[in-house]
Amino acid sequence: MAAALINVPATAKRGDIIEIKALMSHVMETGYRHTETGEVIPRNIITSFTCHYNSVEVFRADLFPASSANPFISFFTTATESGTFEFKWIGDRGFQETASANIIVS
Amino acid sequence: MIVMRAISSLLLVWLATPLPSEAAEIAPDQRRSGSTFMAPETRAMQDDDTSNPGMLWVLDGQALWKAKRHPSEKSCTDCHGDISAMRGISAKYPAFDELLKRPVDLEQRINLCRTRHQDEAPLADESRELLALTALIGRQSRGRPIEAGSDPRLASFVAKGRDLFMRRQGQLNLACSNCHDDNWDRQLAGSSITQAHPTGYPIYRLEWQGLGSLKRRLRNCMIGVRAQPYASDAPEIVELQLYLATRAGGMTIETPAVRP
Numbered sequence: 001m002a003a004a005l006i007n008v009p010a011t012a013k014r015g016d017i018i019e020i021k022a023l024m025s026h027v028m029e030t031g032y033r034h035t036e037t038g039e040v041i042p043r044n045i046i047t048s049f050t051c052h053y054n055s056v057e058v059f060r061a062d063l064f065p066a067s068s069a070n071p072f073i074s075f076f077t078t079a080t081e082s083g084t085f086e087f088k089w090i091g092d093r094g095f096q097e098t099a100s101a102n103i104i105v106s
Numbered sequence: 107m108i109v110m111r112a113i114s115s116l117l118l119v120w121l122a123t124p125l126p127s128e129a130a131e132i133a134p135d136q137r138r139s140g141s142t143f144m145a146p147e148t149r150a151m152q153d154d155d156t157s158n159p160g161m162l163w164v165l166d167g168q169a170l171w172k173a174k175r176h177p178s179e180k181s182c183t184d185c186h187g188d189i190s191a192m193r194g195i196s197a198k199y200p201a202f203d204e205l206l207k208r209p210v211d212l213e214q215r216i217n218l219c220r221t222r223h224q225d226e227a228p229l230a231d232e233s234r235e236l237l238a239l240t241a242l243i244g245r246q247s248r249g250r251p252i253e254a255g256s257d258p259r260l261a262s263f264v265a266k267g268r269d270l271f272m273r274r275q276g277q278l279n280l281a282c283s284n285c286h287d288d289n290w291d292r293q294l295a296g297s298s299i300t301q302a303h304p305t306g307y308p309i310y311r312l313e314w315q316g317l318g319s320l321k322r323r324l325r326n327c328m329i330g331v332r333a334q335p336y337a338s339d340a341p342e343i344v345e346l347q348l349y350l351a352t353r354a355g356g357m358t359i360e361t362p363a364v365r366p
Contacts, residue, residue, distance in 0.1 A: 003165040007156035021154075025162040028315075069315035070159040 006087060008101035012079035016105075020051065020059070021074045024089050024097065030065040046091035049073055054083035063091075079105045131287050132301055137357060139305045140365060143298035148312070152364035160241055160310040160362025163234070163317045167242025170235060177225040182239075185223065189242060196244040197253045197359055200348040202260055208341060209263050209348050212240050213319060231338040237317045241308050244361030252305070252359060254351035267349025270342055276333030282346075297366070303354035304347065306363020317362065320347055 007021040024046065031043025043065065051059040058077045087099045141149055151157050171182045171189050186192060200209040203218070210218065216239050217228035229236035255264050271282045285294070286302035293299065307320040314322075321343055325335040336343040 003162050005156045005161055005165070007154075021156050023157060023159060023162065025159075025166075068312075070162060072157055072159070074157075 004087065004089075004097060004099040006085075006099050006101045008085050008103055009079075010102075011104045011106065014079060014081075014105050016079045017076050018079050018103075019074060019076050020085065021072070022049070022051070022087050022099070023070060023072045024049075025070055026089075026091065026095070028063075028065075028067055028069045028071065032065065044092045044095075046071060046089050046095065048088075048090045050088050051075075052086045052088075053077060054081065055086075079103065081105050131283075131353075132290070134356075137303060137354065138301055139303055139357060139360065140300045141306070141360060141363060143300050144364075144366060148364055148366055152306075152360065158310065158362065158364055160308070160317055160364065161245075163238045163241040163308070163310075164245050164362060166234065166238035167240075167245075170239055171242060175220070175224040175226050178223070180224050182219075189246060192243050193246045194250050194253075196240075196247045196361065197250045199254055200260075200344050200351065201254065202257050209260055209344050211321075211344050211347050212243060213321070214339075214344070216240065216243075232319060232322055237308050237319065240319065241317060241362045244308065244359070247359045248361055250359050251356045252351055252354050255348055255355065260348065263345050264349055264352050266342075267345035267347070267352075270346050271349055271353075276328065276331035278331045280331045282327070302350065303357055304350045305354060305357050306360035306365070308361070309363045309365045311365045313366065320350075 003025045005021075005023040007019075009018050012018050026046050027044060028046065029041055029044040031040070031045075033041045035041060045065055045067065046063050049059075049061045049063065049071075050057060059073075059075045061073060063071060082103060082105045085101050085103065087101075089095070089097045141152060144152075155161050168189065174181045196212055199212040199215065201215070202208070203210045203215075213231065213236055216236060220226040221228055229239075274281045274284070282302065285299050290299050290301040304320050307323070308317045309323070310317050311323075321338055324343060324346060328335040336346075
C-alpha cells in the first residue's frame, strides 16, 4: 500500500516563492539489518525523487540508506505559470510511484 | 550546639516529608499531553497533515474501510456508512463488550467486527491493516475529549487497571506511577519522562520509524523495567489501557500523533 501526501499551494502570484512538500510511504530498509536468524534483510529504499513543473525539472534528490522511513521532502520554487507539478519516486525492487498537483498562478 | 540542633531538626523535617516516590497522582489541571514535551519541530510535524506520516496509515485505512471482504462481501461502509459517522467513537475506547462481558480496546473491536460480521480472520496485532483502520477511526475523533470508562460496568476493570499502574514490577521493581506520576517533569537518558496520557494512539513514533499501538508502547515500558510484557490479548493490558484513558479523561485526542 503505497501512498503519497503532497502539499502544493492551490494558488500563487507570479514570482512568488512557494514551498512544496512531499511525503511518500516507504519502509526504506537499509540493507544493513539482520533477522533473528542472522540473514541480511535485503536493501529496499527509494533511490531517486524528481519534481517537474510543467515538464521542466525543478528539483531532484538522490536518496541513500540513511534516509528515514516514509521520507518527507520539502523544497522551494518560484511560481511562474499555472500548471502541474509532477512528482516521481523510483526505488529498489522496481518501486515506482507518481503523484501530481495543480497550481493556478495569477 | 545550636548548629547541631538545627541540623537534627532539619533531618527530622526531611524524614517526615514523604519521599518523592510516594508523591500523589497528577491533579487534573496539571495534566499535559506528551506533545507539550516535544521539540517545536516534532510538534509542527504532527500538526501539519501533509507532514504527519501517521496520515499515510489514515489514507490506507480509507481504502480498507470501503473494501469488500470476501466471504461476506461486506465492507465496513455497508454497516457503518461513511467514515465521518465514526466521529467520537474512538474517544469511548476501551469500551464494554456485551458478549464478552469485559472491556475491549479499539483494535479488538475492529477484529470482533471482522469475525462476527464479516466472516474474516482477525488481523494480526501491529499489522499495517489493523493500524490503518485504527488510525482512520481514531482520526475522526481528533479534537474531541477522551470519554472512556464512564460506563458503570467498567468500574471494577478501571480499578484493576489502576492497581496494575501502581504495582511495582520487573527486575528494576518500578511501578508505572514511579515514573509517570512522581517524576514526569524529569528526564530519563536525555528523554522527557512525560505523564503517559494516551491522547494520540496509534502514534507515529520516530524511534519506530512507523505507526504503533498503545499496547506496543506499554510493552516497551515493561521491557524497560525488565518485566515480562503482557500478551496482546491479555485482559491486564486492556485494563491498563482503560485506566490510562480514564486518567486522561477530558484531554484532547490528537490521533495520529507524532512522538520522538
